[in-house]
Amino acid sequence: MADPSSYRPKPGQIPDSPGVYRFRDEHRRVIYVGKAKSLRQRLSSYFQDLAGLHPRTRTMVTTAASVEWTVVSTEVEALQLEYSWIKEFDPRFNVKYRDDKSYPSLAVTLNEEFPRVQVMRGPKKKGVRYFGPYAHAWAIRETVDLLLRVFPVRTCSAGVFKRSAQIGRPCLLGYIGKCSAPCVGRVTPEEHRELAEEFCDFMAGRTGTYLRRLERQMQDAAEAMEYEKAARLRDDIEALRRAMEKNAVVLADATDADLIAVAEDELEAAVQIFHVRGGRVRGQRGWVTDKVEAVDTAGLVEHALQQLYGEESGEGVPREVLVPALPDPVEPIAQWLSEHRGSNVNLRVPQRGDKKDLMATVQRNAQQALALHKTKRASDLTTRSRALEEIAEALDLDSAPLRIECFDISHLQGQDVVASMVVFEDGLARKSEYRRFQIKGRVGDTQVWHGEGQDDVRSMHEVISRRFRRYLLEKQKTGEWDEEAGDAGEGEPGAVAGGPVDPETGRPRRFAYPPQLVVVDGGQPQVAAAQRALDELGIDDVAVCGLAKRLEEVWLPGEHDPVVLPRTSEGLYLLQRIRDEAHRFAITYQRSKRGKRMKAGPLDTVPGLGETRRQMLLKHFGSVRRLRAATVDQICEVPGIGRKTAETVAAALAGAAPVAPAVNTATGEIIEEETAASVASSSERGQDR
Secondary structure (H helix, E strand, O other): OOOHHHOOOOOOOOOOOOEEEEEEOOOOOEEEEEEEOOHHHHHHHHOOOHHHOOHHHHHHHHHOOEEEEEEOOOHHHHHHHHHHHHHHHOOOOOOOOEEOOOOOEEEEOOOOOOOEEEEEOOOOOOOOEEEOOOOOHHHHHHHHHHHOOOOOOEOOOHHHHHHHHHHOOOOHHHHOOOOOOHHHOOOOHHHHHHHHHHHHHHHOOOOHHHHHHHHHHHHHHHHOOOHHHHHHHHHHHHHHHHHHHOOOEOOOOOOOEEEEEEEEOOOEEEEEEEEEEOOEEEEEEEEEEEOOOOOOHHHHHHHHHHHHHOOOOHHHOOOEEEOOOOOOOOHHHHHHHHHHHOOOOEEEOOOOHHHHHHHHHHHHHHHHHHHHHHOOHHHOHHHHHHHHHHHHHHOOOOOOOOEEEEEEEEEEOOEEEEEEEEEEEOOEEOHHHOEEEEOOOEEOOEEOOOOOOOOHHHHHHHHHHHHHHHHHHHHHHOOOOOOOOOOOOOOOOOOOOOOOOOOOOOOOOOOOOOOOEEEEEOOHHHHHHHHHHHHHHOOOOOEEEEEEOOOOEEEOOOOOOOEOOOOOOHHHHHHHHHHHHHHHHHHHHHHHHHHHHHHOOHHHHOOOOOHHHHHHHHHHHOOHHHHHHOOHHHHHOOOOOOHHHHHHHHHHHHHOOOOOOEEOOOOOOEEOHHHHHHHHHHHHHHHOO
């Protein structure tokens, strides 16, 4: 625990101007980002008597080891920079709204030659028109199914579309009139795009034009005694009306607005958003967050606006945003929203009428979401705190282990031996910090065993040694460690991507942030191996324990008897979740390695030959057998294949055992390699459907 006076800026150093500031901990990780109209006044408030600070603020300033700031010209620039830094650094003491699920949206891919209507999740793509988000994907599909009668837009995947174009026959939707079949040329690209744009206009709320046009066409058909056409138009009108009824009218003046409500208590807050377009509720979403900083309702609203519209532009930001409380001051955030939309955005609190009534509905949804979240044991802040305290008490630790790392070994009968490292911070999984290892059978430059076989103990010793050698190396690079810290060239094949620490940005290196507790999946032998690895590296400030699966016993180094936690213990429940997550992550990696090994062909072992050039070789020669029979000069004829690569390919194929011929199990016939390759290719194309 640091003393804030040790890093307090000297009087006169802090400018009296707008800006954004960052608090960093002893490992240079950014733990809090804030903005201020006056940096001097705001930062001075953090360095008063600790007894006068909010408990969460007091925890933050005592965890921090330094503070720095950046001066900007306006409060709007401060807002933009604060949003960018929170997104980049993910500070642990900032409010972060964690979406409880990925909400689906209805998307129209206007960036393609033949636009496609589909359900999409995840980040938005350029050139795609989105509607929603919706609470359920089936609700989108029901709406689309009704609208395809009137707007028969393509909904098939790229593989199905290409296949239909090749065989000259549309899919089932083309035959039943729910697709205009552009794949076989029934409509031109221009006509199909016009259909897609009309679909978008209808979904955007401009429904009256199409209904009136269809009613007029129905009447004209009836007067001309074209009764079948009139009946079909009548059914189309009914389908459109049923699609419209799925979104109830809530505002009579065709309002486009987002309504945001907040429900909170001392520890957590839930945010609910209703998206109203054309007076109808088109979508709904919600978040729940821990209140890790001292923030009021207006502050929560500001954070919600930043997360909701930070990546949006144009029509993604509505003309009107209704909130329960306005940020103070309101002008910077309103200007920021207007810049994202490209026109004025009205940010206000509804005072009367239908909008106030709808806001009350959104507020009730937020309160229900918070109540439901409280029942979820793993996400409850109080429960997590109690679990960490129980672990600290059971293991006789000085303080609660805020960062726990768990290691597990996975293999199949001694082959493809791998290890996983999962990280939990404040009782929650931090998946960006997960790492995976291939067991090499060595520590540093010393080969200690062959790396195969069912020896979990030596594997555990190796992976703990490699992880903490990297930690010592990172400390040496940053000047925190003055002694030799191991092999600088040791890497981690298959590790999750992560870069080195930039002292200016605070991005942590892969293994720069140490845990307070290491958990290993196993009993006394694995715990002893992990402790021995730490002792060999001279690390004495990291606790070690193991969780044995058989009786869920907790083992400590050097102890002959395990620690038995009560079955109802929150601490045991958290350790089990961490152990199970490590096992899941390890076995997923091991299965992927095993699958790649089993599917590997003779060309996969050729060094320097990537997927693209392998495909070019097979396409040019038609089969591996013909490629094996080719000369070096013939291989050089393939574009992108030089003589050196051709010699390497020829040598590799000459040394590889010929592939056994495929046999038709029904007839007993031997299938020629070319035929088998053709069948496999057709099978792959069929999977695209």
